Amino acid sequence: MSSETDLRRRILDTTRHLLVQDGYASLSMRKIARAIGYSATSIYLYFENKDALFHALIDEGMEQLYDELKTVAAAYSDSPRARLRALCRRYVEFGLENQEYYEIMFLLRPERMERYPADKYRRARRNLDIMASALADGVEQGVMHTDDPRVSASVIWAALHGTVSLQLSRRVDIRIDRDAFIDAAIDQALRGVLPVEVRPQAA
Amino acid sequence: MSSETDLRRRILDTTRHLLVQDGYASLSMRKIARAIGYSATSIYLYFENKDALFHALIDEGMEQLYDELKTVAAAYSDSPRARLRALCRRYVEFGLENQEYYEIMFLLRPERMERYPADKYRRARRNLDIMASALADGVEQGVMHTDDPRVSASVIWAALHGTVSLQLSRRVDIRIDRDAFIDAAIDQALRGVLPVEVRPQAA
């Protein structure tokens, strides 16, 4: 029983390592097998197929992101606004620091996702819940406003995701300073949830 | 000379067709060749490799997007704010209406992009320029504000790109209405470039 788990763990660790080292595009079952010194088909004893292996890795990434966001949220439990800002920053940093991870987590087209819907979605959505609850706290304390917290949290996420995506794919104009860009993006994302009394009507 | 161009065109058209019909993942040189009734190697007479074929397709997509944005911009030449809003909406609509196109244009990791930098970048950046010029006009007329128009245009783009990406990959909570989400995202994106006198300080 321990040996079964052992090889499964080695596969996951090696895959993550190869992913970071060589990128997603060049990753293959045979290459993973070579790296751990087993035959390619051995991997199929522990994972249904390549997708399933990646899904397991995605789950671990979601867990890690969740842990990081949770820690950030705890550090700013008193101020919803500071908390939301810190969460945004941490999200972007996570994406930039874990490029290949971010790619399989959020960039790859999830064609097969319908197969493992419930648990996977639930796990990914916890990350959004942390943001939504910062929003809810802010609304309650009167320092934020939103018509629908779920929608606002998703919109903020979309803005952050776009920021990370463009940065990772190097599509942002090189003349634009990376940090200035990220700061501007976060500022802009947060500006949307300011309380009504100081918020202007939309353009 | 006309026949050379003919097959090249057929390859491009068929590839686009297969892309829309079956998706990027299942597209192969051999499949394209089968569809046009030629051997796979014939494609290499007109395109250096698979990447080059896709780059040509991306260029066409960029051209189409540019045309659409240009048309929108012309229709709202008098009002920078209405223009910017219409541009945002058109961008999102383009992404949602041309899923597979949008995928190869903006979602795929451009590993090889360094090779064809100048023309490709320039072409893609024209789309951003249309937005930036709406911004510049707005600033000039005093109905918008931004510290740096290039940065603001990119930040808006990032927000729109994130919105399209999450929608296309079906990662947005199903309970959130698609149009409401898009409207909220665009509102939020535009809120960041309101003039200073009505804009609150950042959260």
Place this chain on the structure above:
DNA sequence: GTGCTGTGATTAACGGCGTTAAGTAACAGC
């Protein structure tokens, strides 16, 4: 000890892929 069963791994194979090298058939110009 002999035989049975189950487990964890292997090898061989299938059909696909992108790409290159070599070859062929049709045709233009001399």
Place this chain on the structure above:
DNA sequence: GCTGTTACTTAACGCCGTTAATCACAGCAC
């Protein structure tokens, strides 16, 4: 009729994900 060129094909290489069949060996029943 030969030559060179153009437009295309076939054959092949070395990858890929995945499946089927097989092997080595452990533990256990008798």
